[in-house]
Amino acid sequence: xxxxxxxSISNSMAQETxxxxxxxxxxxxxxxxxxxxxxxxMEHYLVPQVSTGDILRYNVAxxxxxxxxxxxxxxxxxxxxxxxxxxxxxxxxxQPDCKRGYIxxxxxxxxxxAGWLDALLxxxxxxxxxxxxxxxxxxxxxxxxxxxxxxxxGRRSCPTCGRIYNVHFQPALVDEICDLDGSKLVTRNxxxxxxxxxxxxxxxxQTFPVAEYYQRTGRLISxxxxxxxxxxxxxxxxxxxxxxx
Ligand code: AP5
Numbered sequence: 669x670x671x672x673x674x675x676s677i678s679n680s681m682a683q684e685t686x687x688x689x690x691x692x693x694x695x696x697x698x699x700x701x702x703x704x705x706x707x708x709x710m711e712h713y714l715v716p717q718v719s720t721g722d723i724l725r726y727n728v729a730x731x732x733x734x735x736x737x738x739x740x741x742x743x744x745x746x747x748x749x750x751x752x753x754x755x756x757x758x759x760x761x762x763q764p765d766c767k768r769g770y771i772x773x774x775x776x777x778x779x780x781x782a783g784w785l786d787a788l789l790x791x792x793x794x795x796x797x798x799x800x801x802x803x804x805x806x807x808x809x810x811x812x813x814x815x816x817x818x819x820x821x822g823r824r825s826c827p828t829c830g831r832i833y834n835v836h837f838q839p840a841l842v843d844e845i846c847d848l849d850g851s852k853l854v855t856r857n858x859x860x861x862x863x864x865x866x867x868x869x870x871x872x873x874q875t876f877p878v879a880e881y882y883q884r885t886g887r888l889i890s891x892x893x894x895x896x897x898x899x900x901x902x903x904x905x906x907x908x909x910x911x912x913x
Pocket of ligand 1: 696697699701722741747777822895
């Protein structure tokens with residue numbers, strides 16, 4: 669199976685600090701800021717972002733078997749099958765750069781995926797002696813509905829480096845051009861208005877119960893994702909620091 673765009677995060681990067689972060693799950697509806705915050709955690713703690721959406725989009729762009737299976741489903745704003753996504757995640761998490769921890773962005777998003785993740789973390793495949801074997805820290809970003817719509821419709825991203833922009837909240841210095849590498853920014857195929865509603869409905873119906881599951885098991889921490897990006901980041905860092913204190 670073709671791997672993710674971020675499987676190039678090198679082992680040397682993971683060796684720069686001895687800090688173990690363990691698994692971090694970022695939950696939240698489309699546009700909540702999961703990708704934005706995952707990149708900041710990645711830069712701060714030097715652990716990889718594992719974005720199922722990014723991996724799937726990469727596979728669609730590459731025309732792999734996985735991409736061909738996922739393409740139409742994603743274009744409709746529905747969820748790709750649990751079997752395909754779980755196997756994709758398994759292959760990513762066994763990479764050496766995940767040993768100190770990783771940030772799951774967009775996974776799990778069904779009850780079946782959450783159960784699968786718990787079982788995987790319990791598996792001997794992972795070294796039981798390491799703190800990364802701990803249950804994941806689950807952080808949910810809560811954002812007002814109208815704010816979500818503005819964020820999704822205003823999102824632009826760089827096809828080269830993956831940096832995320834927003835025409836309302838985080839514009840590029842030069843309109844539609846990436847500040848970092850000069851690439852022309854693109855709008856995601858599923859950020860069209862007619863696809864946004866099904867995506868939000870999928871979150872409500874299939875992913876909200878995942879948050880309830882983590883809440884019942886005492887693992888859910890909610891963050892007010894309506895706040896400016898830097899404030900949200902500061903709160904997430906506090907949560908991670910407190911968790912490991
Ligand atoms: P995926 O790529 O995971 O999309 P999503 O969950 O819909 O989330 P988004 O990427 O839209 O939003 P985000 O929360 O990352 O927000 P961002 O940081 O970009 O999934 C896409 C599709 O893939 C799914 O529909 C499904 O088909 C498939 N898929 C993926 N995972 C799957 C799984 N596990 N199982 C089955 N199918 C799966 O921010 C949004 C915008 O807001 C940006 O422009 C940003 O600049 C701005 N912004 C962020 N934070 C703030 C802030 N605090 N204030 C102001 N603006 C902000």
